[in-house]
Amino acid sequence: MAPNDSAETNGGTRGTAAGRRKAARYIVPVAVAGVAAATIGLVPALASSGDPDLPKISAQELIEKIAASDTEQLSGTVKISTDLGIPSLGGLAGSFAPGGAGGDGGKGGSSADPQERMTELASGTHTLRIAADGPDKQRLSILDNTSEYSLIHNGDQVWAYDSKSDQAYHATEKQAGEDAGRDAGKKSGHPVPEGVPTTPKALAEEVLKAAGPTTSVTVDGTAQVAGRDAYKLVVKPKQSGSTIGSVTVAVDAESGVPLKFTLLPAAGGKAVVDAGFTEVDFAKPDASLFTFTPPKGTEVTEADDAKAQHKADKGLGDLIPGADAAQLGAGEPGAKNTKVIGEGWSAIAEITTPGATGLPSKASGDVPAEAQQFLDALGDKVTGKFGSGTVFKTRLVNALMTDDGKVYVGAVTKDALVKAANSAS
Template sequence: MAPYESDDSSIAGEADDLRAGRRKAARYVVPVAVVGVAAATIGLVPALANSGDPSLPKISAQQLIEKIAKSNVQQLSGTVKISTDLGLPNLGGLESSLTSGAMGRSGGGSSADPTAKLTALATGTHTLRVAADGPDRQKLSLLENAAEYSVIHNGKDVWGYDSQSNAVYHSTAPDNAAAQKKEQAPATPDKLTKDALKAVDSTTSVTVQGTAQVAGRDAYRLVIKPKDSGSTVGQITVAVDSKTGLPLKFTLTPSSGGAAVIDAGFTQISFAKPAASTFDFKAPKGAKVTEGKQGRPGKLANGGEEGRLKGAEKNGKPGKDQGNGPNGMKVIGKGWDSIATFDTGGKGIPSGSKAGGQFGGFLNSLGDKVSGKFGSGTVFKTRLINALITDHGKVYVGAVSKDALVKAANAG
C-alpha cells in the first residue's frame, strides 16, 4: 500500500478510537453552545490557500488520524478566518428577528449572550481572535465593523461582552470537565475536523494528498470524500500541523462544485503561553450586566440537537426519541447518505390564518414543491443540507439530494 493511501478498516478503527475518547486536542475553544445544525452536523473540507508545498516525511492517512487524536495543544493564540456559504437568500431583517427570538427563549435577553450572538458565524465571512491557556482559560473574540464581541472563560466564570451595546453576560461554567468539553464551539478547524472524522466509515475515502503551508506552519493535507454519489458533500480537506497534529485549516466543498461551504483556518498562530491578563475581565462602567444560570449554554446544547440525536444509531437503525426534540427521531440509511426523519406533530408549513398564510407563502417561495406516494410537500435546499417538509408535518433532512429525500418519504 502506498504511504499516502489508506486502509478503510484501519481508518474506521481510528474513528472508533476517536469516539471512544482519545480526542484530546482543541481545549482552547470557548465552552459555549453555537447554534447551527449545519456547522455541527457537517465537519468537512477542500480548497487550501497555501504558500508553497513543504517537503515532509511520508505519512499514511491512518498515521495522520492518529496524530490528530494524540494532539494535546494546551496553549496557543492566533487569528482564525471563517467563511460560510450555504447559498441562502438574503432574508433582510428576518435574521435579526430570529436572533432576538433566540435571546428571548434563552431567558437572558442580552445582546452579549453567547448562545444568540455567535449565530453570526452561520453565514458570511468573519475574523476571530482565539487564545487558550489550558482547559480553564480560553478567549474568543469576534471582530466586527467598529465593534468587537468577546467570550472569556476564566476558571469558573464565563463572560460575554458586546462592545457595540456595552452589554455584559455572565454565567458559571459546568462543574465537570466532560460537560465543558461538550460545549466547545464548532467554529475552529480542530472542532470541525473532529466532527468530520466521526463520519469516517466504510462509505468514506480518506487519503493524504501532499502538503501545504498554513499560517507559516508546515502541514499535511488530509482529504475526506464520500464514496457514494448521493451526498451533497463533495470533499473535505484538512491541513494538519506536521509537528503538533493540530488541524490548522478546514474546508468543505459541495458535490455541486463552486466555492467552499465552510472554510475555516488560522491566518496566524503561536503556541507560546498567552499573558494571564488576556483572560481577565471586568464589566466596563455603565454596562448592563445580565446573569445567566450555571452551565446554561451547555444545557441548551445537550438538551437540543445532541439530545435529539441520542439513540439514533448511525447504521440506519431507528433510535429512540429522547424527549428533547421532535417526535420519533430516527435515521434512514447509513454514512454520508443517511437521512434523519421525525414528525413535527403539525400539518407542515402554516397556511391556515392570514399571518400563517403569509409566512407559509414566504417559506414556499424559498422551496420546491414535490409530490409522491407520501403526498405532497416542500423541499428547502442549501448548498449542503436539504430538508423535505411534507404537508402532513413529517420532516426528512440530510446532506443528500432532493430526489433522495423524496425517495425516503415514499418509502416511509
C-alpha cells in the same frame, strides 16, 4: 513535495488497536450536517507559500497524529466565512430575531448572550482571535471594524462582552454547561453553544469521528498554512446522494493540530465551509487574556435571567408549528419522534412533529406575507408515495417537510429525501 499515501476506510483497514480506538473519535458525516445547519464557513484565500517537502505519511498515521495531539496552549487569528446559499432574510430577519419586532416586542435578551451572538458565524466572513491555556482557560473574540465581541472562560466563570452595546453576559460553569454547550466548548477550546465549532480543530473533530465503509480517506500532498508546514488529509464519501463533495483538513506536521478546514459541495463551486488560521502561536498565552471585569456602566445579564428569557421566546414555533419540539427531538438520539434512515454520509433524520402538522400557508392566514415569500424562495414542491410536501434547500443541508407533518433532513440531495420519505410510507 513528498509522495502521497492513501487509505480507504473499507472495514478492512487496520492500525494499532489503540490508534484505531483514538481514530474512532473522528469521521461521521452526519455531524457535518449539524455543523452546517447551526453555522459556519471561511475565506478560502489564506496565506500559502508553496508546498513544503515533508516525509511520507499514510492516512491512518495522519489520523492517529491528530488524535494523539496534546496541544493545549495556543493563540492566533482565524478567518471564517460560510456560503450555504441561503436567500437573504431581508426584513424577515428583524421580525423573528431575538429582540426584534416580531420576537418579544423589542424586549430581547442581552446582545452579549452567546446563544444569540455565535449564530453570526452561520453566514458571511468573520475574523476571530482565539487563545487557549488548557481545558479551563479559553478566549474567543469576533472582530468587527469598530467593535469586538469576546467570550472568556476561566475556571468556573464564563463571561461574554459586546463592546458595541456595552452589554455583558455572565454564567458559572454549571450554567454554561446547560445554556451554552460547556462540553462542546471544552472539546473545541472555548465555551460556545453546542453545535457551533469555530476552529479548524473543532470542525475536523466533527467530521473525523468514526472511520467506516462509507468513507475514503487519503493524504493529498502538503501545504503551508499560517507559516506552518502541513499535510492535507482529504475525506470523501463513497456513497451517492450526499451533498458533500469532500472535506480537506490541513494538519500541522509537527503538532498534529488541524490548521485549516475546507468543505466543498458535491455540486461544485466555492467552499461551503473554509476555516483556517492566518496566524498561530503554540506558546503559552498571556494570563491577562482570560480575566475580565465589566467596565463601569456595563449592563450585565446573568445566565439564569437569560435562560428564563429563552424559555419565554416562542422561536420557530411562530413560523412552523412543532418546530421547537422537533428540534429538541432531533437532538435526542432516543427520542420517540426521531429516527435515522440510512447511515454515513447519506444518513437522513426522520422527525415527526407533534400533532403531525405540516407547513402553514398564506392562504390559511397562519403566516405573514414576508414569511410566505421566504418559505417559497427556499422551497420546492414535491410529491411521491408519501403524499406531497416542500423541500427546503441550502448548498449543504436539505430538508423535506411533508404536508402530514413529517420532516426528513440531511446532507443529501432532494431526490434522496424523496426516496427516504417514500420508503418510510
